[in-house]
Amino acid sequence: MVPKLMCDDDMVDIYSVPSGDKDSLKVTIKLSKEKIETINRICASFENNPEELINVLHETQNTLGYLPAEVQEIIAHNLKISSAHVYGVVTFYSYFTMVPKGDYPISVCMGTACYVRGAEKILEELKKELKIGIGETTPDQRFSISCLRCVGACGLAPVLMVGEKVYGSVSPDDVKKILNEYREDNEDCKCQQL
């Protein structure tokens, strides 16, 4: 499970990160010490190598769920690159997100094969069912919808993914059934998280 949104209670520690030179500005980060240590550990596991930035971001997003500005700031400090660089990379790639996704992130494949076989209808049904738009998360933080560009399962089109689980040959009627597997009242929902 992805940790819930970092709420105000989490921000107990004020941690200051001196950046670079002695005289330079001090950056104050509002994040729990525990999370900062997690991020430091991830950066260290890639030897704080700036070339590995994308791998570091993947790992961090897998652990924390998303990459808010504070997290980017710490990564930039560890890898000795500017936070603008980190921000540039995070916003360039569609895989990274600065807002938390739901516990069960749903991705609809919008590749050509899925498009031809009716992915648009699946997406409409999802939006109707969850009452949220693309890139949004339900108020209970359970589901979020995003589109992706082809999971390479074109033989099974149209395809949608919940977490890492792939559902193939989905019809608009199946959408509700799939969602029910992950609804709150369903105890044995098992979903591998990204």
Add this chain to the structure above:
Amino acid sequence: MEKQITQQGQLRIALRNCGMLDPENIAESIARDAYQALGKVLKELSPQECINILKQSGLRGRGGAGFPTGLKWEIASKSQSDQKYVVCNADEGDPGAFMDRSILEGDPHSVLEAMAICGYCIGADKGLIYIRAEYPLAIKRLRIAIDQAMEDGLLGKNILGSGFNFEIKLRYGAGAFVCGEETALIHSMEGKRGEPTNKPPFPATSGFMKKPTNVNNVETFANIAPIILKGPDWFSSIGTKNSKGTKVFALAGKINNVGLIEVPMGTSLREIIYEIGGGIKEDKKFKAVQTGGPSGGCLTEKHLDTPIDYENLIEAGSMMGSGGMIVMDENDCMVSVAKFYLDFIVGESCGKCTPCRVGNKRLYEILEKITQGKGVMKDLEKLKNLSYIIKDTALCGLGQTSPNPVLSTLENFYDEYYEHVVEKKCRAGHCKNLFHYVINEELCVGCAACKRCCPVHAITGDKRMPHYIDSNICIRCGECIEKCSFDAISIQLEPKILV
């Protein structure tokens, strides 16, 4: 997983081991000749001899552009540097293509072995595989394969006692189509935004970390070992004059047998679609097949008997691309298909150069206008001109090929564009503003089922009397058609007068 495809007319070289072995057990791969070619190269051949074999074989890059692989290796081998890199491009972004995923998941050692051979030939001791994060299983199997090969001394230091060192690391993509372009891919591997740069300098002289770098596609690498083992003459005996060997295609869309096929170059589309693919779904009429992804184009009935190779596809206004083949039938609107690809390009353009960033957006807007029934004849002219300008001025391969879907549909389906613009009609019944629903008064019994389900209250009528749909309110969701038990509602293509 994918449905079984008839073997007729197929020849598996790149996919030779997929499905035949347990990819998580190196012993099974070795039993099927994995690393034999590497052994032969290290013991018997000099780098130049090995490159000559590839040049003789006529193997060309399978990523799309079709650059001769032997020549590419030769250029990289002649670059002088203390450090060189071999990169495997596994950023299979083309929607509708999944051959690289299958090879990496089904036979990862074929790629690792070929990368090591490439390293030996060009003088590199480091290899990198740039793989999309959307392929978690392929990543897992690659990791296992690399570990097992390291353990058995088939990668790492002093491979097979030859003194040659080669190690392979993984780099992950993060969902950016443009990163399949080699300069963008290299920037992405360096931990930067995946924006392309001008060529030259080519990666063969200045690539990853400004060192000479050889970038090849997964499928290209998968062809290397059989060429070394069976000889270049065997390989060049397959295929056409300028395109040797086989090509893997991903059949998808409105076709009976979907999945991967591998056929010799020169096979015709008719054989692929009707013999191997089993024809069009529900016996509908074939309309077009889209090859080459967002950079390619649509081939129509008149191209069905053209032998497929790099040159013929370009001549027909498409390209080989990575080998996605999306089959479309009479229910697909070609203007909407062009719009779909433009939407993809607009989303994936990196934004570095203006023709691609702004030009494609404008193309999209014109197509949007046409599908809404607001197009005028001048728009078709504009589409064409703007497309050529983008083609001529964009920075990288993505931008230069991005108008291809528009140009090829304009060329092959001009009458459909014409209908959209002049007659305000979409013959496929796809463009929502260009058709409307009508209730047949004779069939309607006035049960009001449609009236109750209509989300916008567009349907009116008294009980047990024929109902009526107000097209101005109707959003064409199609709910009413599904609810009607008397088949009284139908789509009418003849347009209402539009303001």
